[in-house]
Amino acid sequence: MAGTGVFAELVDGDGVFKYYSSGEWKKSSSGKSVPIINPTTRQPHFKVQACTQEEVNKLMEEAKTTQKSWAKTPLWKRAELLHKAAALLKEHKVPIAECLVKEIAKPAKDAATEAVRSGDLVSYCAEEGVRILGEGKFLVSDSFPGNERTKYCLTAKIPLGVILAIPPFNYPVNLAVSKIAPALIAGNSIVLKPPTQGAVAALHMVHCFHLAGFPKGLISCVTGRGSEIGDFLTMHPMVNCISFTGGDTGIAIAMKAGMIPLQMELGGKDACIILDDADLDLAAANIVKGGFSYSGQRCTAVKVVLVMESVANALVEKVKAKVAKLTVGLPEDDSDITPVVTESSANFIEGLVVDAKQKGATFCQEYRREGNLIWPLLLDNVRPDMRIAWEEPFGPVLPVIRITSVEEGIHHCNASNFGLQGCVFTRDISKAILISDAMETGTVQINSAPARGPDHFPFQGLKDSGIGSQGITNSINMMTKIKTTVINLPTPSYTMG
C-alpha cells in the first residue's frame, strides 16, 4: 500500500508526504501542504509538502556540488545503480500503481504497466548510456584545406550540470524517469518537480532511486504548486537545463528561461487521415484505442479524424460500434473510461462539447457527465469553425471532419499550431509516404495510431508541440555538451600502417 512498508518513511506524523533532499525525506518548514484530489471521489486523498524557496535554494546548492563528484563516477558504476533502481521500480509496481489510480484515475492495469515500462526505460537507458557515452570522436587537421596533420582533436560528451525535470500529470512516473535516467547516466544531477496530481506516485518512484543507493543530494524532489514555486525553479540560476513535459505552460517557461538548453514536450492535436482505400476495421480499432485510451488524456491521442467522404459513413458506424463497447466507471475496476483529472478539466471539455452542439455537430452518442466522469463521445460532421476542430480536449471526446480530398486533410493538419504526431490509413504505401512527408508533425504513423513508444524511438513535436527530440538516445545526447581537447604536434605526422 502507498506510504507503508519500505515507503513508510515518506509520510510525516500528520499523514503528509515528505519531499526529498540531501538523500533524506523531509518536512517543509512552511508547515503548509498541498492536497491531492482524487478525480473519482473529488475528495482530498493525499497531501504533499508545500516547499519554500529557501528549501529549493538548499537542494540546488547540493545538486550543484554533488554533480561534480558524480561526473567523476565511472560510467559502469552509474549504470549499475540505474539497473538497481529499475529493478526496485518493477518490484514496487503495486504501491506505485495504487497512487496512479487514486491521484490521476489511471485504470489499474495501465497504472501497473506504467511502473514496469518505467523500469524498462531506466535499464535501457543505462545500457544505451554506457555505449554512446563511452565513445567520442577523433579528428585530424589535414582534412580542412590549408592544414597539415599537426593537430589531433579529441571530442567527448560531458554533463550539463543540474537538470530540472518537470513532468505532467498523465504519466507522472514514466515521463519523470524519461528525464531522470538520461540525466544521471550522462553525469548530471537532477531536481524533480512532479505535477500536483501524480506527486505521490513520483515520490514513491524517487524512493526506489533512494533505495538503489545514489549519492546524497544527487537527486532531489521538491513538491508544491507549479504556479507558486514553478517560476522560482525554472528561472533559478543554478539550473543548467530544463526538461519539461506539459501544455502551454512550457511556452511561457521557454520565454522566461535563461541561456540554457531546453527540452520541451508540449501539447498536440494529432490528426488521423483515412483514405478511401483504407482497411476500415484496422482504422476504427486504432481510432478507438488512440482516441479513448486513458480517456483521451494522452499527448499522442488521436484528437481529430479526417476521413474521406466516400468511406465516412462506414467508418463512423464501425467506430460507434466499438465506442459502445467501452466500459465507463472506476479506475479501480480497470474501466476503459475513467474520470478526467480535475473538475476544471471536465468543465473545459464540456465547453468544447457545448460549442460543437451550438454549431451543429452530429452527436453519435448522447453527451453524459457525472462529476469528472465523461462518457465517450464521437462528434461527426465537425467543421473548422468549431473549437473542437483545433483545441486539445484532453478528454474522451473525438471530432470527425469529413474531407473530399487528401489535400484538404493535409491542409487541416498543417494549419494547426501543434505538430506532435499524425497518422494515415491507406493500403497504398507510396501515397502514405507522400502524405507523411507533407504532414508538418514530428512523427507520422502509417496504419497505426500515434504513439510515443517504444521509448527508444525518437519523439519530437514541431511548432507549439515542442523543442528538441526525445527518446532514450536523443535525451542522453541532449543532456550533454561537447568538450574538445586538441593535441598540437611540432611537426606534421601521418599515421602509417
Ligand SMILES: NC(=O)c1ccc[n+]([C@@H]2O[C@H](COP(=O)([O-])OP(=O)(O)OC[C@H]3O[C@@H](n4cnc5c(N)ncnc54)[C@H](O)[C@@H]3O)[C@@H](O)[C@H]2O)c1
Ligand atoms: N509532448 C509530450 O510528450 C507530452 C506528453 C504528455 C503530456 N503532454 C501535454 O501535457 C498536457 C497535460 O499535462 P498537464 O496538465 O500536467 O500540463 P501542465 O502544463 O499544466 O503542467 C505540466 C507541469 O508543469 C508544472 N507547472 C505548472 N505551472 C508551472 C510553472 N509556472 N513553472 C513550472 N512548472 C509549472 C505542473 O505542476 C506540471 O508538473 C497536455 O497538453 C499534453 O498534450 C505532452
